[in-house]
Amino acid sequence: MPVHPRSSRAAALLLAAAVAVTTAAGAASAVARGPRPAAPAALDGVWRMDGYGTLAVVEDGGRRLRTYETTRVSCLPGALTAARTGASGPFRQEGEPAVTVTPQDRDTARLAFADNVGHRTLHRVPALPSGCRNAPAPDPAADPRKVFDTFWQTYAENYPFFAARHVDWNAVRDRYRPRITAGTGKAELFGILADMIRPLYDGHTGLVDPADPAGYFSGHRQDTVIPDATARARIDRAVAESVTKAGAGTQRSWAGGKITYAGLPGRTGFLRITLFQGYGESGDFEADRTALRTALDEVFTAARTTGPDALRGLVLDLRLNGGGSDRLALDVAERLTARPYTAYLKHARDDARDPRGFTPAEPVRLSPHRGPVYTGPLAVLTGRLTMSAGETLTQALMQRGPKPTLIGENTQGLFSDRLMRTLPNGWQFWLPNEEFLSARDGRTTYDGTGIAPDVRAPVFAEEDLTARRDPALTKALELLRGGRR
Numbered sequence: 001m002p003v004h005p006r007s008s009r010a011a012a013l014l015l016a017a018a019v020a021v022t023t024a025a026g027a028a029s030a031v032a033r034g035p036r037p038a039a040p041a042a043l044d045g046v047w048r049m050d051g052y053g054t055l056a057v058v059e060d061g062g063r064r065l066r067t068y069e070t071t072r073v074s075c076l077p078g079a080l081t082a083a084r085t086g087a088s089g090p091f092r093q094e095g096e097p098a099v100t101v102t103p104q105d106r107d108t109a110r111l112a113f114a115d116n117v118g119h120r121t122l123h124r125v126p127a128l129p130s131g132c133r134n135a136p137a138p139d140p141a142a143d144p145r146k147v148f149d150t151f152w153q154t155y156a157e158n159y160p161f162f163a164a165r166h167v168d169w170n171a172v173r174d175r176y177r178p179r180i181t182a183g184t185g186k187a188e189l190f191g192i193l194a195d196m197i198r199p200l201y202d203g204h205t206g207l208v209d210p211a212d213p214a215g216y217f218s219g220h221r222q223d224t225v226i227p228d229a230t231a232r233a234r235i236d237r238a239v240a241e242s243v244t245k246a247g248a249g250t251q252r253s254w255a256g257g258k259i260t261y262a263g264l265p266g267r268t269g270f271l272r273i274t275l276f277q278g279y280g281e282s283g284d285f286e287a288d289r290t291a292l293r294t295a296l297d298e299v300f301t302a303a304r305t306t307g308p309d310a311l312r313g314l315v316l317d318l319r320l321n322g323g324g325s326d327r328l329a330l331d332v333a334e335r336l337t338a339r340p341y342t343a344y345l346k347h348a349r350d351d352a353r354d355p356r357g358f359t360p361a362e363p364v365r366l367s368p369h370r371g372p373v374y375t376g377p378l379a380v381l382t383g384r385l386t387m388s389a390g391e392t393l394t395q396a397l398m399q400r401g402p403k404p405t406l407i408g409e410n411t412q413g414l415f416s417d418r419l420m421r422t423l424p425n426g427w428q429f430w431l432p433n434e435e436f437l438s439a440r441d442g443r444t445t446y447d448g449t450g451i452a453p454d455v456r457a458p459v460f461a462e463e464d465l466t467a468r469r470d471p472a473l474t475k476a477l478e479l480l481r482g483g484r485r
Helices: 024-033 144-158 169-179 186-200 229-245 285-299 326-333 389-397 462-467 471-482
Strands: 045-049 054-059 064-071 074-083 099-103 108-113 120-125 206-208 216-218 252-254 259-264 268-273 313-317 341-348 362-366 378-382 405-408 418-422 428-432 434-437
Touching: 054 074, 064 144, 074 144, 074 418, 144 169, 144 186, 144 418, 144 428, 169 186, 186 206, 186 216, 229 259, 229 462, 229 471, 252 285, 259 285, 268 471, 285 326, 313 471, 326 362, 326 389, 341 389, 378 389, 378 471, 405 471
Parallel strands: 268 313, 313 378, 378 405
Antiparallel strands: 045 054, 045 120, 054 064, 064 074, 099 108, 108 120, 206 216, 206 428, 252 259, 259 268, 341 362, 341 434, 418 428
């Protein structure tokens, strides 16, 4: 399966808790009766997140954070149950990136995930809805009709791309809902839910039954075949051979081969990154970030970025990049610029009835790395297996100066974080609910079609793999070296 942005980034939050307001008269009465109780921590209470259909509760003096996943017809306990040792600092959940909640005033706050970019706005609300106060834990014996309704409603309220994907979601409900009864079996129900989202051909949609190894479905664009481990290994060997044929000496690698670098003749560098997560066994974001920074420090040295022996061209190969953390992707972009700029804008669907209703677009700013950076000519190799964070990096680099040359094929067209959800029977599913907008005009998105290259070249075509050719790399080297004349 392709690897896409992590569940924590897509885990939406919605907070609710009763908040007592003490009037002046009440305070005077309290003083008369005895010592006034301590005021609640600034964050304690119930909060509703703009977009993302989620509630989050902060309690215990600002030390605990838990969430609920909501639609008009459902409320389930969320996956995020994080804690911190005091009333400040980030919340942490084992195996997940840190979560920071920053008050803006008494009734608003901003939430951010460490492995993500941008923020989410929270608004204080009076209390947790009754349906959430009594929300049952997922139960494998849950009524299939409730499972269907939760699944359909979550897409109806959060998915932005029905029109672009030419899918009438109401018609989907009308077609499949009559087939669901209290006695519908698990295999049939799973098949129906998968069939409902299959025509979206969206790689950020999917469904899994954690109790059944065969219970997995993930969408993808119609022209894309997702390579298995054998096919990926074959592609890896082909790229390594192509770089060797191009004149590379030793090819350095980090993070179990997910990051590689080679120096090519003519002071040209070749940097290949196939993932933006999972760089170590722990799966911890901070460990991944440390690993990436270590690799980038060894690639972008002072000698390679300044002076008489500096690189005169760089190829960045993202053709097999399955995604991961957008924050890590921007860490790479920050090594490739000497000036700050807006990488892109980001907003989330925020209207349960209107797929075109979004939160205000937030600019995502990029700042140069505090150390050696490469600012020379850049060629970026892309293809249909360039996905998610691999695409957001490509989008961010389009605003770089000098602008890179994109070579290969369209990227996959998956930019949103994945909104991770749980169904009443314990199955998990995911969908996109955001758009990443061009910094150039604040309107253009590349969802579905992907980012088109400046120069088209075949990417991992069977005949090229068999003949051990790499047309995209060959073209990149020609353009970089030809541009020096």
